[in-house]
Amino acid sequence: MPEDPATSSGGCEVIELSFVVNGEPVTLSSDVRVSLAEILRRDLRLTGTHLGCEHGSCGACTVIVDGLAVRSCLMLAAQAQGADVETVEGLARGDELDDLQAAFREHHALQCGFCTSGFLMSLTARLREGPVVSEFQAREALSGNICRCTGYVGLVDAVLSLAADSGKEPLK
């Protein structure tokens, strides 16, 4: 039988990491060269964070670190030492979607859903800075992430719906 795939580090230097993910402290050992995205996905099995380009362009891997939206593909896990990390898995309260997630569903802001987590985290960080009230502001807030499915229409509408209570009866 081949060796256990999970064990070999290939001689890479290993460090001990401690940080907080979605409010829970975690401690683990990691190859120094590994990205934060890799640790979240592989070691912590928080697979909602996706890797779309691994060169910091598409934004699918966006998470919030100490309050700032960052590309977890470009950030080494070692840089998250002691940090407070928020991922898409931390948004909903149990089974109940948060307002932004609910707005995404209501406005068909996702199709394949691969980029969705990144959009949610970028927007979550942006909305904490203040409301998005115009279409231009919404597009600006969305412009750091790429979606190939929706043409951004539903995303813009979802963001704007949070600014003002539309008063519309939601469709089923």
Add this chain to the structure above:
Amino acid sequence: MSQVETTATRHVGTSMRRREDHRLLIGAGKFLDDLDFGACYEAAVLRSPYPSARIRSIAVERARQAPGVVAVFTAADLGPILQDLPPKVTHPSLNRQPRYPIAVDAVRYVGEPVAVAVASNRWLAEDALELIEVDYDLRPGVGSTASALAEGAPLVHEASDTNVAVHIVQQSGDPDAALRTAPHVLRDTFVITRGGGHSMEGRAVAARYDRAASQLTVWDATQTPHYVRHMLAALYGMTEDEIRLIAPADIGGGFGPKAQFYGEEALIPWIAMHLGATVKWIEDRWESFISSTMERSQTHRMEIGFDDDGRILVLKDVFEHDQGAYCVGLQVPTITMSTLPGPYKIPNIHSELIACYTNMVPTSSLRGAGRPQAVAATERMVDRIAEHLGLEPSEVRRRNLIQADEFPYAVGLRFRDGSPLTYDSGDYPALLDGALERIDVPAFRTEQAIARREGRFLGLGIGMFVEGSGLGPFEGARVRLTNAGRILVTLAASPQGQGYETVYAQLAADAIGVDIEHVEVRHGDTSTIPFGQGTFASRVTATAGPAVHEACLRLRAELLAAGAVALGVDPDDVTLGGSSVSVAWAPERTVTLQDLAAVSNMGRHGMSVDPRMPVAIEATAYFKPLRAVYTSGIYAAVVDVDVETGMVEVVRSVLGHDCGVVLNPMIVDGQMYGAFAHGIGNALYEEAAYDEDGQPLATSYLDYPLPTAMEVPRPELFHVVSPSPLNSLGVKGAGEGGLIPVPAAIANAVEDALRPFGGRVNRLPLTPARVLAAIQGTTRQ
């Protein structure tokens, strides 16, 4: 029995919110690389850095000794599966050259697989690739169709004496005679460059072999699970039942490249069997740029003959199509051939394809699949007719459109599915009217004239198209009463964001007449439905749709029959609703679907059942379309061109579409918006540039700008509904129409804006440099 008669609550036609969304929004999607395979090796692929080279030798020993590495494979280790992978669509005159899963003795494009390293994780596998030494004997490469066809061009395949892959001519009428006698003839050349699919999730494959069960399980982020299983069974000499191909519940976009069969899909399962371990390979973005099939690169030389009123008498187009290094399939250029005539009555047509091998990534279907190119040639010439005669472009279109009472309309060519190019239904004048109701052309001309005096250059452009969709040969659905009394709809085709779990539940609930909460839709697993084709060519609604409908009607009949037996009444005396069958005249007498399942599906061991009672309540239906159905549409754009910078701003967009009956308007509109964004990319931004030898110049999103929310305007949508007579639902495909006319219309609009300069924009995308060159009266490649 129609759906209207069978159900009280109608779901079809409503914008039901998607069932898929919740799991995706909470980060619980099931994309391939999100699945927990347990202990699993990861593969990395060494790829050719050269467009063309012979391989003298490959040294892999150092890589095999590298930390964490369990195996390294080259062609030398893969004898049994070094087989020529057949093209998906071929032609009797194809100059077929072998395509192997991995390079054998030569490489023909940058990105071609040369070796595979398998290690504890991807990082270590990539480390190992750096230790592989390949001795390449470099050859000159071919980086365009023009160089492929040039005198003395290097040969992409040395075994052939030409770079021409296929040369096909289709004609109707007598085009040469018509060109000689036409009062006016215009000619020009239009170039469309390469672009990619860029699904946000790349390709991905994982596999494991269970020796005890003789079962190979393959997870593949594919659009076509049964096609991949079929290819693997042929390659490995296995039966279809020995391979279970699972397209995961969530696939991060498809757009065509994931409907092809690649070397990596052949290699990874074989390696997993060989190692007796689970192995996965996840394409990264760099690999996607240099190994996922692309599309679009064509050069069209078009001649159009017309009379003094602008009526088109003849269309002649000779186009070069860039097939890439290998022929993965001929679907794209053959679709182009028959998309040229569009919505117009053209009595004489000459459509000629010259497909060339080049030293670039093989090309294949990509959202639009050969149609945007055809439209970007014909629709440009329609505008040139208007310019030549001093007519409004919309008026030239009006004079040439096929009328709503002329269907079925036989164009006189053949479509890519082998059937005559006969449009089933449509109302092209209604599409034109719909656009012109929203953009007032006389008012625009006034605004344009005023703007020009102020030094602002506005332009109006229109593009119209007819799109063969809903292609055969068949698609299937299986509908079952589960033991829990629910309705399970199993689709052969797998989605990549199109919302099948929602749309087919709507369809099934209506057809069976049950509450939609009792309906569940699954897809993408060959072990649950034995045959199928997959998601491509905007085909699923028009093929799986009628299949689901048919299977559900049969299931409904079984449920009513079972209910009647259980209730002791005649089948005509029962009704179906909610999740139970009731006596029509005594609604308190009722039996639940779960109770029926207990009798019909499970039964009691050894006990006889009432002979009238249906057992094993399940229905499978396959729908075989007679021929394609024809979606149509229009896009009208107003642009503002900055003549100082060459930047094009799209200030107004109207997108009209006719896909027949709409099942879920929200989802169909979503398809429009998404395709439209891709069209904006093709019109203005996206270019997979190569140098003259075939070295790729755009391999990241820094070089290949995908449109963001800042670049994609919101189009105004409208729908015309011309139900197809070729299927029971009246539906047509909706996945590509939002893209197809966009590059043509924007180019027409830019040329309209630049008319004071007489500038021509014949090469897409319309980058600022090309627009400036047009203003300055030069051309820029």
